[in-house]
Amino acid sequence: MSERPAILAENLIKRYPVFRGFRDLLRRPFDRRTVTALDGLDLRVERGSVFCLLGPNGAGKTTLIKILATLVLPDGGRASVDGHDVARDPGPVKSAVGYAVNDERSFYWRLTGRQNLEFFGALYGLRGRARDLRIAEVLRLSGIEAAADLRFNAYSTGMRQMLAFARALLADAAILLVDEPTRSLDPQAADRIRAFLREELAGNQKKTILWATHDLGEAADHADSIAVISRGRIRLHGTAASLAGGGRPSLRRAYEQAVGESEEKA
Amino acid sequence: MSGAARPRASGAAIFAAFMRRDFREALTYKFSFVSSITGILLSSATFYFVAKLVPPGTPSLGPFGGDYFSFAVIGVAFASLLGMFQEGLPAVVRSAQLSGTLEALLVSPASISTILFGSSLYPLVFQLFRTALQLGVALAFFGLTLGRINGPGVLCVGALTVLCFLSVGVLSASFILVYKTGNPFSWILGTVSGLLGGVVFPVSLLPPWIRWVSSLLPVTYALDGMRKSLLASSDFAEVLPDVIALAAFDAVLLPLSLVAFRLAVRKAKKDGTLSHY
Numbered sequence: 001m002s003e004r005p006a007i008l009a010e011n012l013i014k015r016y017p018v019f020r021g022f023r024d025l026l027r028r029p030f031d032r033r034t035v036t037a038l039d040g041l042d043l044r045v046e047r048g049s050v051f052c053l054l055g056p057n058g059a060g061k062t063t064l065i066k067i068l069a070t071l072v073l074p075d076g077g078r079a080s081v082d083g084h085d086v087a088r089d090p091g092p093v094k095s096a097v098g099y100a101v102n103d104e105r106s107f108y109w110r111l112t113g114r115q116n117l118e119f120f121g122a123l124y125g126l127r128g129r130a131r132d133l134r135i136a137e138v139l140r141l142s143g144i145e146a147a148a149d150l151r152f153n154a155y156s157t158g159m160r161q162m163l164a165f166a167r168a169l170l171a172d173a174a175i176l177l178v179d180e181p182t183r184s185l186d187p188q189a190a191d192r193i194r195a196f197l198r199e200e201l202a203g204n205q206k207k208t209i210l211w212a213t214h215d216l217g218e219a220a221d222h223a224d225s226i227a228v229i230s231r232g233r234i235r236l237h238g239t240a241a242s243l244a245g246g247g248r249p250s251l252r253r254a255y256e257q258a259v260g261e262s263e264e265k266a
Numbered sequence: 267m268s269g270a271a272r273p274r275a276s277g278a279a280i281f282a283a284f285m286r287r288d289f290r291e292a293l294t295y296k297f298s299f300v301s302s303i304t305g306i307l308l309s310s311a312t313f314y315f316v317a318k319l320v321p322p323g324t325p326s327l328g329p330f331g332g333d334y335f336s337f338a339v340i341g342v343a344f345a346s347l348l349g350m351f352q353e354g355l356p357a358v359v360r361s362a363q364l365s366g367t368l369e370a371l372l373v374s375p376a377s378i379s380t381i382l383f384g385s386s387l388y389p390l391v392f393q394l395f396r397t398a399l400q401l402g403v404a405l406a407f408f409g410l411t412l413g414r415i416n417g418p419g420v421l422c423v424g425a426l427t428v429l430c431f432l433s434v435g436v437l438s439a440s441f442i443l444v445y446k447t448g449n450p451f452s453w454i455l456g457t458v459s460g461l462l463g464g465v466v467f468p469v470s471l472l473p474p475w476i477r478w479v480s481s482l483l484p485v486t487y488a489l490d491g492m493r494k495s496l497l498a499s500s501d502f503a504e505v506l507p508d509v510i511a512l513a514a515f516d517a518v519l520l521p522l523s524l525v526a527f528r529l530a531v532r533k534a535k536k537d538g539t540l541s542h543y
Contacts, residue, residue, distance in 0.1 A: 063538070073536045107370070108287065111294075122280055123280060
């Protein structure tokens with residue numbers, strides 16, 4: 001535990017402004033209403049671990065991941081990735097993380113998978129033969145070599161997710177931020193993704209993975225540590241063995257209790 | 267390689283990657299290039315015939331060589347180019363917001379300004395090519411009459427104009443980052459410039475009560491200086507007022523746009539709307 005953690009968040013706060021209509025803006029022009037996404041969140045993710053962040057929709061999972069990816073600025077507290085403050089020192093943070101979101105819109109649909117990777121590779125400083133070798137490697141790891149020269153718009157949903165992983169691996173970042181990777185996938189494709197994350201990325205590549213999900217089974221079967229987030233705070237945290245030692249039913253009970261208590265307090 | 271120092275992408279390599287990406291995408295739209303080039307030919311032909319209605323030596327065209335076709339072609343060709351400098355940046359930001367690629371670009375180690383300029387490079391280069399082609403077609407087939415070209419005038423007016431319109435582009439992109447649509451700079455400078463900036467008719471034809479608005483538009487000085495330098499065999503002293511006016515616009519707009527951009531990125535990150543559309 002003394003080693004510098006891969007990810008550290010302390011008393012992290014994020015409030016978003018509430019969208020207001022013209023009438024409301026005219027009536028109360030200086031009124032600033034906000035909705036709280038993160039409410040003093042504390043988190044520590046150890047190096048080389050698979051850390052599952054479990055929570056219901058709107059719990060704050062995506063906000064936390066976006067703060068760690070430097071896409072959103074926190075309003076209070078601090079967060080660091082690989083020892084670099086995400087708000088004050090975003091450059092090294094971007095180099096330290098691979099960001100794999102389940103958003104097929106983040107690719108260029110009329111380019112092939114390989115052409116997409118060539119473009120994003122250039123943004124990560126890859127050039128020439130080194131870039132080509134790295135692309136071949138991440139395509140092999142992701143198991144989509146055969147589809148590399150097909151246009152992205154011909155990819156299945158599962159292949160698109162695997163290409164998102166291939167892109168996140170381009171810079172060989174030690175820390176991966178993964179947001180609901182199995183959303184919208186059929187059970188077999190979802191199993192392939194889970195096995196890829198656990199066995200290839202965590203097992204063979206020794207990556208630290210922060211894995212946001214609302215799938216209890218996914219967390220119980222694949223995480224080293226699990227945290228339950230609800231209403232912007234970590235409500236429960238422990239090793240997978242301690243929280244899911246009794247199998248999925250025991251994790252479900254703990255999860256429902258933690259989320260239920262936070263709802264009651266609210 | 268994990269955890270080791272990774273190579274840092276150079277700006278030139280990133281710009282080349284953006285150019286390659288956009289060229290590859292453009293190749294997948296087979297008829298877009300053809301229709302774009304056809305549009306240039308039709309526009310030149312239209313002004314060629316309209317020019318037959320305007321007798322040579324019309325007094326208002328005197329300061330620009332006296333030929334309406336040359337006046338209009340230079341105006342339209344350069345206004346389109348300036349429009350791209352002004353609209354290119356906000357257009358690529360908006361396009362990346364709508365397509366969903368902005369977030370993937372912004373999590374890369376490349377700086378936001380490099381990403382923005384890289385994204386707008388291909389449209390700019392393509393518009394430069396269109397402008398050169400339009401002038402070439404006008405010279406070869408429609409009798410565009412150039413005077414003795416004032417090289418220093420063209421260079422000074424051109425460089426200051428590019429800086430000025432890029433600054434407006436950065437201001438527009440800042441607005442789009444925060445408010446997504448309804449860019450007022452585009453409306454004010456785009457629409458109003460078309461009417462009052464002397465693109466297809468001289469500003470001197472405008473009624474005096476509205477002519478003062480022209481003096482507030484950078485495009486007025488850009489086109490005036492460029493026409494005098496290309497059509498009227500003028501010397502540098504004659505375009506100096508345009509150069510001074512454009513330099514004044516740059517002195518205000520350039521720092522303003524850089525500050526606005528920094529604030530816009532911060533606000534969008536603060537509101538969590540950087541990649542929203």
